[in-house]
Amino acid sequence: MSVPERPTAAELDAADPLARFRDEFEIPDGIYLVGNSLGAIPRRARAYVNTELDRWGSLGVEGHFTGDLAWKDYHELVSEQLARLVGSRPDEVVAMNALTVNLHLLMISFYRPTTTRHKILIEAHAFPSDHFAAESQIRQRGFDPATSLITVAPRSGEETLRNEDILSAIREHCDSLALVMLPGVQYYTGQALPMADIAAAAHEVGAHVGFDLAHAAGNIELSLHDWGVDFAAWCSYKYLNSGPGGVAGAFVHQRHIDDQSIPKLVGWWGTNPETRFAMATEFDAMPTVESWQLSNAPILPLAALRASLDIIDEAGGISALRAKSLQQIEFFDRRLAESLGGRVVNLTPTAFAERGCQFALQVTSGNGREVFEALEHARVFCDWREPDVIRAAPVPLYNSFDDIDRFVNILEEQVA
Numbered sequence: 001m002s003v004p005e006r007p008t009a010a011e012l013d014a015a016d017p018l019a020r021f022r023d024e025f026e027i028p029d030g031i032y033l034v035g036n037s038l039g040a041i042p043r044r045a046r047a048y049v050n051t052e053l054d055r056w057g058s059l060g061v062e063g064h065f066t067g068d069l070a071w072k073d074y075h076e077l078v079s080e081q082l083a084r085l086v087g088s089r090p091d092e093v094v095a096m097n098a099l100t101v102n103l104h105l106l107m108i109s110f111y112r113p114t115t116t117r118h119k120i121l122i123e124a125h126a127f128p129s130d131h132f133a134a135e136s137q138i139r140q141r142g143f144d145p146a147t148s149l150i151t152v153a154p155r156s157g158e159e160t161l162r163n164e165d166i167l168s169a170i171r172e173h174c175d176s177l178a179l180v181m182l183p184g185v186q187y188y189t190g191q192a193l194p195m196a197d198i199a200a201a202a203h204e205v206g207a208h209v210g211f212d213l214a215h216a217a218g219n220i221e222l223s224l225h226d227w228g229v230d231f232a233a234w235c236s237y238k239y240l241n242s243g244p245g246g247v248a249g250a251f252v253h254q255r256h257i258d259d260q261s262i263p264k265l266v267g268w269w270g271t272n273p274e275t276r277f278a279m280a281t282e283f284d285a286m287p288t289v290e291s292w293q294l295s296n297a298p299i300l301p302l303a304a305l306r307a308s309l310d311i312i313d314e315a316g317g318i319s320a321l322r323a324k325s326l327q328q329i330e331f332f333d334r335r336l337a338e339s340l341g342g343r344v345v346n347l348t349p350t351a352f353a354e355r356g357c358q359f360a361l362q363v364t365s366g367n368g369r370e371v372f373e374a375l376e377h378a379r380v381f382c383d384w385r386e387p388d389v390i391r392a393a394p395v396p397l398y399n400s401f402d403d404i405d406r407f408v409n410i411l412e413e414q415v416a
Ligand SMILES: *Cc1c(COP(=O)(O)O)cnc(C)c1O
Pocket: 098, 099, 100, 101, 127, 129, 130, 183, 187, 212, 214, 215, 235
């Protein structure tokens, strides 16, 4: 269906090939624009979780070994799906733990400071958990964050990072840089960073590079393998809709997987499954990223994650989601300009390549916090991030163009 040049929300929704996927989700009453914080529940998550509760009831411990859903291998059911989302081989990704835990495990492997090369580069406004993780890794290895933790910040008067500033920070610290750890999409501004260029620059100076993909996985297209990224980690409760505290993901590039010289914290779930239950104490690393697994996998949260990943596949995967997302971004930009021109400023970069679906809206006329509270009162689900930003993220899998339109109308009323 073709739509006119300045299509209305109704016209865009009518022409949207993904519109039917909204019914796959239960969405709280109101306008739900916080899939960047907690994705909506896929209706079928209940069935997937119930299947495992029923198998637990009928099979008991035999559930670990019985059938296609045997719990001992259950985490592998999502490897191909996660690989498609992050652009990797299936043996480079695993669903395990939580995001910050995975950052720590991967820093144990890829932050290997020496007296001359000991610095970690992060962003000055990193998500606190990432900041804490990097700082504590530095201390843990006997270094001092005052000299080993370096940051890159937006220029004064600017809100987002300049790509050239990131690359020049990497070059500036050159021989002393051990690790670059940056987000794929920045949690506050929604800025997408040039991951391929960052990876290349880090490798050029001999540093490792890892990405926190909390706001990138399921939001933008990624090619971790081809970009040569050393490691990455992400949570699944944001754009991957796995539910609160859902199982996180981890990526390690294939070239590191068989390298037994890489230090690693290990547990029984990383050892060869053929001998795992023989209870041998000689660690025989699995020939995949699964060798980074410590514990047996949490089946109920994984079942919920599978429900969402199956829907994403049915919708055509991340390229189809991103195609709709770009249309939604364009529509959102247009509606903001039409209705709110100047009174609300979006801090997110305007170029498609530099943003995901999240908007970081700053109210410039009036009190942002009050506007946010009024939005909440009107049952708009968005969020407030100190000091002065309202984050709103239309998620292509279940948000309509009408959601965006109504959001802008309500915002306009509040700002007026
Ligand atoms: C959401 C988010 C986290 C949360 O970490 P958890 O370990 O899942 O609690 C960490 N870092 C970033 C960048 C995030 O966006």
